[in-house]
Every structure is written in structure tokens, then in C-alpha cells.
């Protein structure tokens with residue numbers, strides 16, 4: 110139960126010269142009432158300390174209710190009574206008058222918090238004397254329902270402004286700088302800063318990007334309301350791409366971190382690029398046996414040389430090194446690696462002497478294309 114207040118009216122209410130049939134003479138009558146200076150019998154505001162309804166409510170507003178009930182009958186109520194408060198038909202709380210309410214006095218409460226409400230239409234209602242402890246001249250005028258509308262909050266709408274790419278004929282594995290300017294345009298409900306999001310990059314042989322997932326995500330700190338943000342990421346053309354036409358696309362907020370009024374204008378936007386394949390040698394699965402090894406013994410270094418690229422890599426040289434923890438070379442030797450077709454691999458096994466070693470930790474390094482004989486999209490070691 111909450112505490113309300115009782116107030117006497119400063120002006121005498123007009124005498125009711127005509128009473129309708131069935132009226133109980135001399136009875137009290139409770140009914141919702143708009144005190145002088147209030148905007149309604151129920152006032153819903155986003156702040157305390159006011160009895161004027163707030164306008165343009167949004168879901169983030171914390172709302173406060175004020176209400177009033179008068180005894181506009183001809184006598185004091187015989188008992189105390191309660192007033193129920195409902196939001197969307199659900200009882201929130203009630204107040205007791207705590208005693209009789211004289212005629213021409215009103216009972217009211219202010220600044221009762223009801224929290225926030227979702228976008229859309231809501232009802233706030235009061236009912237005086239729901240338990241009918243007071244016999245009134247009119248039992249049919251004890252409720253009042255106010256309908257309020259909570260609007261849609263301002264939202265961002267990220268969209269493409271301009272974009273450019275520095276190279277439409279890259280080689281596989283090339284790093285291609287691009288520039289993208291994104292705008293945060295107004296929604297019908299207004300605009301607001303976007304907050305952080307990502308731009309995802311896509312690479313596909315079809316311009317619908319069916320089945321393609323983002324191969325790169327670029328983080329963007331945010332985009333101001335009615336403003337723009339420009340990003341200048343470098344995208345790496347997949348080194349495995351064979352010769353052909355591809356679509357290099359980007360989608361704004363592809364991880365859907367920003368709720369926008371329009372989600373359908375975010376891409377995928379794309380450039381059409383003509384890719385020339387390159388070989389791309391990479392060392393894989395380096396294993397040394399035995400491990401641990403005795404000082405001054407011989408170890409075998411096994412590894413795979415993979416051609417990750419879309420064209421044949423010519424014969425090349427692979428350097429194998431064993432270094433100590435301080436990066437001093439104990440031994441190094443360079444070996445011939447065979448021609449490798451696109452996407453092919455070769456397993457190699459090399460023996461190296463540990464002459465001059467002392468007890469401690471050593472590391473094996475494999476460097477492919479050590480003599481720089483293969484035109485590659487990327488260098489691996």
C-alpha cells in the first residue's frame with residue numbers, strides 16, 4: 110500500500126441542481142479528478158515533480174504516474190477506501206485513503222514509478238473503491254483509463270556512401286588497399302550514433318556471394334549521427350585463387366552489432382576483380398627426430414613443402430637451419446625442392462649434423478624458396 114494525500118478544494122463545486130433518477134440523496138461520490146494545474150486525471154511523466162504529461166515518450170524513459178480521485182458527492186465517505194493502479198490492465202499497486210474523505214476533497218498520489226514501457230500503445234488506469242466499501246451516489250464513474258503511446262527511439266542507419274579500390278587486377282595473395290566511406294543517415298524516428306561495428310569482406314566467383322563467409326573483418330569504432338566514417342583497410346586476395354574473375358565484396362555491420370531502422374541497405378557491395386594466380390610455397394609440419402637428441406649426433410628434419418597457390422611452382426631451394434635459443438646458427442643447409450603443381454605438396458627429409466652443439470634447447474627453421482626462384486603472392490617461413 111502506498112501513501113496518498115487528501116486535499117480540500119479551494120473553490121466550492123457547483124451545486125447539482127438536477128439529479129438523475131436512482132441517485133442516492135446525500136451520498137458521497139468518488140470519481141477520478143483533474144486537479145487545477147494538472148494536465149489530466151492521470152498524468153504520466155518521464156520525470157518526478159511535475160503534474161503535466163510528458164510528450165514523445167520512448168522505451169528508455171522511466172515513467173512516473175500521478176493520479177487524483179475526488180469526492181464530489183454530498184457527504185463524507187463513510188469509510189476509508191483504496192485506489193488501484195493498473196498498467197495495461199495489470200494491477201501495479203494500491204493506495205488507501207486511510208480515513209474518510211469529506212465532500213469536495215480529493216485524494217491523490219504523485220511520482221509513482223512504473224518503470225519503462227515498450228514501443229506502442231499502453232493503458233494506465235485507476236479505479237476508486239474497487240472493494241466497494243463506500244456506498245456512492247454513482248458507482249459507475251469510479252475508473253479512468255489513459256492511453257499513452259511510447260514511440261520508436263531514434264536509430265542509426267548505416268549505409269554505403271562511397272568506396273574505391275586501388276587494384277582491379279591483383280595477383281592471388283596480393284594485399285589490396287581499399288577505401289570505404291559509410292554514412293549514418295536519419296531514420297523516421299531520428300538518428301543516433303551507431304556504436305562500434307565491423308565491415309566484413311567477401312570473395313566469391315558469383316556476385317550473389319552464395320555460401321561465402323567473410324574472410325576478413327575490419328573493426329570500426331563507430332559512426333556519428335548524420336555523419337560519416339571512412340575506413341582504409343587492406344584486403345588480401347586469397348593466395349589459393351586460380352586465374353579468373355572474382356567478386357570482392359563488403360558488407361556494413363555484417364556481424365549485426367548495430368540495430369538499424371533499415372538493415373537491407375548494408376551490402377554486400379562489390380568490385381569485380383580479375384585475378385592472376387601465383388604459386389605460393391609454404392613450409393608445413395616441421396618435425397625433428399630424435400628429440401631430444403645427443404650432442405654432436407645427427408638429426409633428421411622432416412617437413413612438407415606445400416604449394417598453396419593456383420599455378421605450378423618451379424623447382425626451388427629450401428633452407429633448413431638449426432639455431433640455439435639466442436638465435437645463433439648451429440648448422441644450416443640448402444636443399445633442392447621439386448617442381449610443385451598447383452595445390453600440390455612434397456614431403457622432404459633432411460639429415461643435419463649437430464657437431465659443435467652443447468646441451469640446451471635448439472630450434473629447427475625451414476625457409477621455402479630460399480633463393481627467391483618462385484614468384485609468390487605471400488612469403489612464408
Ligand SMILES: [Ca+2]
Nearest residue numbers: 138139245247
Ligand atoms: Ca463514484
Ligand SMILES: [Ca+2]
Nearest residue numbers: 238241243245
Ligand atoms: Ca463504491
Ligand SMILES: [Ca+2]
Nearest residue numbers: 266267369371
Ligand atoms: Ca543500414
Ligand SMILES: [Ca+2]
Nearest residue numbers: 362365367369
Ligand atoms: Ca545492423
